[in-house]
Amino acid sequence: MSIKNLLIVSTSTVHGKGYLAYCEEAIQSFFSGIEEVIFIPYARPGGITHEEYTEVACKKFNELGFKMRGLHEFDNPIEAIENAKGIFTGGGNTFVLLDQLQKNNLIPAIQKKVSKGLRYMGTSAGSNITGLTVNTTNDMPIVHPESLNALALVPFNLNPHYLDPDPTSKHMGETRETRIKEFHAYNNQVVVGLREGSWLHVQDNKISLEGPLSARIFEKDKTPYELNPSDDFSFLLK
Amino acid sequence: MSIKNLLIVSTSTVHGKGYLAYCEEAIQSFFSGIEEVIFIPYARPGGITHEEYTEVACKKFNELGFKMRGLHEFDNPIEAIENAKGIFTGGGNTFVLLDQLQKNNLIPAIQKKVSKGLRYMGTSAGSNITGLTVNTTNDMPIVHPESLNALALVPFNLNPHYLDPDPTSKHMGETRETRIKEFHAYNNQVVVGLREGSWLHVQDNKISLEGPLSARIFEKDKTPYELNPSDDFSFLLK
Numbered sequence: 136m137s138i139k140n141l142l143i144v145s146t147s148t149v150h151g152k153g154y155l156a157y158c159e160e161a162i163q164s165f166f167s168g169i170e171e172v173i174f175i176p177y178a179r180p181g182g183i184t185h186e187e188y189t190e191v192a193c194k195k196f197n198e199l200g201f202k203m204r205g206l207h208e209f210d211n212p213i214e215a216i217e218n219a220k221g222i223f224t225g226g227g228n229t230f231v232l233l234d235q236l237q238k239n240n241l242i243p244a245i246q247k248k249v250s251k252g253l254r255y256m257g258t259s260a261g262s263n264i265t266g267l268t269v270n271t272t273n274d275m276p277i278v279h280p281e282s283l284n285a286l287a288l289v290p291f292n293l294n295p296h297y298l299d300p301d302p303t304s305k306h307m308g309e310t311r312e313t314r315i316k317e318f319h320a321y322n323n324q325v326v327v328g329l330r331e332g333s334w335l336h337v338q339d340n341k342i343s344l345e346g347p348l349s350a351r352i353f354e355k356d357k358t359p360y361e362l363n364p365s366d367d368f369s370f371l372l373k
Numbered sequence: 374m375s376i377k378n379l380l381i382v383s384t385s386t387v388h389g390k391g392y393l394a395y396c397e398e399a400i401q402s403f404f405s406g407i408e409e410v411i412f413i414p415y416a417r418p419g420g421i422t423h424e425e426y427t428e429v430a431c432k433k434f435n436e437l438g439f440k441m442r443g444l445h446e447f448d449n450p451i452e453a454i455e456n457a458k459g460i461f462t463g464g465g466n467t468f469v470l471l472d473q474l475q476k477n478n479l480i481p482a483i484q485k486k487v488s489k490g491l492r493y494m495g496t497s498a499g500s501n502i503t504g505l506t507v508n509t510t511n512d513m514p515i516v517h518p519e520s521l522n523a524l525a526l527v528p529f530n531l532n533p534h535y536l537d538p539d540p541t542s543k544h545m546g547e548t549r550e551t552r553i554k555e556f557h558a559y560n561n562q563v564v565v566g567l568r569e570g571s572w573l574h575v576q577d578n579k580i581s582l583e584g585p586l587s588a589r590i591f592e593k594d595k596t597p598y599e600l601n602p603s604d605d606f607s608f609l610l611k
Contacts, residue, residue, distance in 0.1 A: 150544075179558065180547075182555045231555075274547075275556060276468075276510065283514060306534070307386050307569055308511060314512070317417070317469075317515055331545055
């Protein structure tokens with residue numbers, strides 16, 4: 136049986152609250168018993184440096200009672216993953232993040248450790264990469280990774296920061312729903328639209344939606360539909 | 374001297390008007406004297422077929438007095454480009470569009486013909502690909518082209534459907550401006566944010582912004598700024 140411990144969080148920050156504030160109890164419980172969490176700062180939100188980004192995450196994790204070091208601080212990042220008990224991958228640009236993971240050959244290392252029980256938490260881009268591929272990211276393709284295949288820690292795709300169409304909008308760019316429909320013209324996997332304020336908790340063969348909101352589920356050739364935190368999400372892991 | 378005739382349109386449709394209605398005079402004038410325009414339907418908005426998409430464009434172009442055929446109708450699309458006098462590339466998904474152009478080896482054919490005076494019009498994704506690369510598209514990467522290098526008909530990048538930040542929004546996804554700032558952490562070229570209702574007209578060594586709105590210009594390490602239709606855009610072609 137494969138062991139899995141994943142916290143797949145839509146966004147680090149919800150409107151009006153501090154960094155990771157709305158889900159801090161879930162984080163404390165998820166990493167409970169672990170002394171140090173390794174932070175992967177590769178997604179560089181707004182183009183900030185690895186150091187600047189690690190400082191932000193570190194401050195919050197220290198406050199929650201965990202030590203934290205950035206993966207960029209290690210001479211050998213693969214070895215750092217092999218020795219880690221917990222990882223937090225922050226959001227930013229999904230293409231930049233995936234490109235760095237590929238270039239540092241970290242994908243197999245993370246996959247292997249997760250299958251042995253390493254606790255993995257991601258927000259936004261860090262959640263996107265837990266899916267089969269990042270073909271459903273909202274981010275701008277500012278760099279071009281070799282492949283869009285991701286960590287595949289779950290057998291579906293994510294769309295974090297899922298946004299409902301705004302009926303008052305006069306903007307003609309595609310809605311998120313239209314984009315995911317276009318994705319299904321070329322791809323088959325289920326996409327979970329995870330709204331800001333929601334997260335998925337995967338533990339072994341159980342998966343649940345947490346937070347106050349429903350999630351929107353997109354299956355190829357089906358009308359998209361909503362599932363609530365009380366609903367059964369287990370079909371997603373089959 | 375290189376000859377160029379380009380109409381780089383932000384969107385096919387503005388809110389409340391029909392397909393290509395707001396810019397129909399510009400289209401008529403741009404393709405004036407040309408009997409038949411070739412339509413490139415590869416971007417497949419909403420996943421519709423090449424046939425369905427060509428029907429939409431054809432209807433409008435016929436109404437404006439032009440014959441039109443879809444590029445997918447030709448046995449040899451490279452030859453069709455070589456024989457064309459005018460091309461219109463419709464919007465949809467930029468990744469799908471670029472991938473198809475690459476797979477059909479059409480990029481050099483279009484570049485060569487444009488340098489000999491072929492008139493090229495694009496909307497949305499069809500405008501994105503006139504830039505150096507499509508790293509500044511807003512679209513979802515639902516397929517993964519070999520490269521993001523585009524037609525490079527102009528020496529800068531485009532961001533069609535440019536959208537100002539909404540000060541009332543509670544959504545935490547990146548604003549367009551933040552995304553383009555992240556782009557400039559890895560890339561050097563100027564990006565032109567082209568709002569819905571605007572288009573660029575390039576003729577030989579002249580370039581002008583048309584439509585009622587200003588455009589937002591993003592240069593690396595500079596504060597973004599606005600240029601109006603009456604301003605001089607010629608620095609963009611240098």
